[in-house]
Amino acid sequence: MVKPRLSIAIRLAHYGYWKAELPGRTLSMGILGENFTTDGLSETSVFLGDKFSIGSAEVVVTQPRLPCYKLGIRFQSDEMVKRFLASGRTGFYVAVTREGDVAAGDAIVSIERDPNSVPVSEVTRLYVTKRFTEEDLDSMKRILRIAALPDNWKNYFEERLQGLKG
Numbered sequence: 001m002v003k004p005r006l007s008i009a010i011r012l013a014h015y016g017y018w019k020a021e022l023p024g025r026t027l028s029m030g031i032l033g034e035n036f037t038t039d040g041l042s043e044t045s046v047f048l049g050d051k052f053s054i055g056s057a058e059v060v061v062t063q064p065r066l067p068c069y070k071l072g073i074r075f076q077s078d079e080m081v082k083r084f085l086a087s088g089r090t091g092f093y094v095a096v097t098r099e100g101d102v103a104a105g106d107a108i109v110s111i112e113r114d115p116n117s118v119p120v121s122e123v124t125r126l127y128v129t130k131r132f133t134e135e136d137l138d139s140m141k142r143i144l145r146i147a148a149l150p151d152n153w154k155n156y157f158e159e160r161l162q163g164l165k166g
Contacts, residue, residue: 006093006094006096007034007035007036007094007096008065008091008093009036009037009046009091009092010034010036010037010089011039011040011041011043011089012038013042015029015032018032021083021087022075031074032071032091033070033071033074036054036094038108040108041108042121043064043088043091043092043120043121044121046061047061047117047118047119048061048062048063048117048118048119048120048123048143048146048148048149049061049113049117049147049148050112050113050117051112052108052110052111053108053109053111054100054102054106054107054109055101055102055103055106056100056101057096057098057099057100057101057102058097058111059095059097060097061092061093061120062092062094062095062148062149062150063092063123063149063150063153064090064091064093064120064123064124065090065091065092065093066085066127067080067084069081071084085124088121088124090124092120095148114146114147114148116142116143116145116146117142117146118139118142118146122139123143126139126140126143126157127156132160132164137164140160140161141161143157144157144158144161
């Protein structure tokens with residue numbers, strides 16, 4: 001079976017934020033490494049497992065985007081990865097569940113939300129936090145029930161939960 005390709009979605013408003021944070025720097029679309037630049041979808045309003053139609057394609061939100069060293073190289077700054085993560089404007093990955101044609105300006109329409117859904121921003125916070133509340137533990141258990149979450153993310157959260165028991 002062929003794995004669906006993953007794409008990164010970033011919110012258009014993030015560009016305004018980064019233009020203010022990086023004065024004098026030209027930020028062309030795609031410089032943040034995204035395949036989709038959206039207007040309106042944010043890390044707080046999009047949940048893991050959310051399914052969307054875009055043009056004739058369908059996608060599902062699989063995980064938050066965590067910045068990598070390539071972002072630091074692109075911006076020629078060792079601090080950029082930390083700044084990107086701290087901003088909360090990281091974006092998220094989607095997996096293509098039905099291939100189709102997508103064009104600039106196509107509406108992104110929500111078609112389903114996973115019953116165990118957790119906002120992308122919350123998953124990112126739980127991924128990097130060191131101390132957990134009881135509510136955090138409940139969220140992590142819900143995250144593990146989201147079918148779209150990749151195995152490596154499930155393994156990470158399972159290990160974190162096991163570490164708290166031992």
